[in-house]
Amino acid sequence: xxxxxxxxxxxxxLLSDWPTKRMDAIFFHARSFGGDDDGLFxxxxxxxxxxxxxxxxxxxxxxxxxxxxxxWPGADYYTDRLTFPGCSSDVIKSRPAIHxxxxxxxxxxxxxxxxxxxxxxxxxxxxxxxxxLSHLNVMAKHDYDMQIYAMAPDRVDWGKVTxxxxxxxxxxxxxxxxxxxxxxxxxxxxxxxxxxxxxxxYLRWGRDKVVV
Numbered sequence: 001x002x003x004x005x006x007x008x009x010x011x012x013x014l015l016s017d018w019p020t021k022r023m024d025a026i027f028f029h030a031r032s033f034g035g036d037d038d039g040l041f042x043x044x045x046x047x048x049x050x051x052x053x054x055x056x057x058x059x060x061x062x063x064x065x066x067x068x069x070x071x072w073p074g075a076d077y078y079t080d081r082l083t084f085p086g087c088s089s090d091v092i093k094s095r096p097a098i099h100x101x102x103x104x105x106x107x108x109x110x111x112x113x114x115x116x117x118x119x120x121x122x123x124x125x126x127x128x129x130x131x132x133l134s135h136l137n138v139m140a141k142h143d144y145d146m147q148i149y150a151m152a153p154d155r156v157d158w159g160k161v162t163x164x165x166x167x168x169x170x171x172x173x174x175x176x177x178x179x180x181x182x183x184x185x186x187x188x189x190x191x192x193x194x195x196x197x198x199x200x201x202y203l204r205w206g207r208d209k210v211v212v
Contacts, residue, residue, distance in 0.1 A: 006196045013203045014128050019149040023051040024116035026089065027107045027148075028082075029100060029123050029131055030057045030072040032163035036124075039153025041081045043122050047151065048089035051120065054082055055110060057103050059096030071098070100127075101192045104134040105142065112144040117212040125152040126177045129199075130184060136194035136202055145210045 026047050031037035044054055056078045063071025075093050082091045094106035111119065123131050128150045139145050158174040165179065187193045194202075 006200060010129065010196055010199055010203070013200075014132065014150045015125060015152065017150045017203070019050065019118070019120050019151075021118060021147075023047070023118045023120050023149070024114075025053040025055050025092075025107075025111065025119045026051045027103075027119050027121040027135075028054055028056045028078065029103055029121060029127070030059075030078070031124065031127075032072050032165070034162040034169070035157075035160055036162040038124075038157065038160070038162075039155065040122055040124075043151060043153050044082060044089075045084060047120060047122070051089050053116075054089045054091045055094055055107055055119075056082070056091060057097050057106070058093030059098065062096075063098050100130055101134045101138070101187070104131070104138040108135070108138045108142050108144055108146070111146060112142070116146065117210065118147045120149040120151055122151050124173075125156060126180045128152055130180060130187070130193065132199055133184065133188075133193040133196075136199055137192060140194070147207050147210045147212060 026044055028040065028044055031040065048054065056075055057072075058075050060076075061070040061072050061074035063069065079091050079093075092110070094103070094110045097103040097106040107119075111117075121128070121131050121135065132148070132150050135148050156173065160173050161170055162173055163169050163171065165183075171179075184193060188195065
């Protein structure tokens with residue numbers, strides 16, 4: 001795992017990463033049940049004023065544990081929640097994806113297909129780090145670079161009990177922070193996440209070098 005200073009630097013930048021330009025799309029990563037997606041639909045509504053499209057996972061809620069285990073509510077539910085008066089963004093489904101890295105790959109594939117170069121990813125604060133590390137990893141693997149920004153809801157109830165990763169039930173949101181952090185070195189060893197240093201470099205100057 002990268003050192004604590006690098007981690008603190010990264011989270012400080014991610015939690016103040018408001019996009020400064022119009023975006024091609026909002027990448028809406030799936031969350032689980034029981035209020036795990038609190039604030040995300042409101043955030044999508046707010047950001048729809050500066051983005052042409054909202055991209056959601058095209059799956060039916062299935063995750064890594066097979067067809068009979070639902071990890072999240074599914075694309076139809078998300079589409080319904082994102083259909084609201086005054087929304088200036090069209091909702092588009094990517095191919096189905098079963099976890100965060102797979103979603104990042106599916107969103108990147110759709111972006112290349114449509115020629116998108118600017119996007120904002122939205123997620124809960126503790127999920128943003130892995131989301132961005134996934135996208136950076138996918139951009140390198142897929143050889144399709146983008147300017148990607150990160151946004152989280154303004155307010156979070158850290159004491160709320162929600163479902164967590166892959167639909168795990170009954171988790172206090174504050175406790176999910178540690179669980180999320182523990183996943184990062186594991187997935188980095190698997191080759192599915194960029195390093196913290198690579199993300200720092202991307203946020204400080206690499207993103208601005210992407211040709212749009």
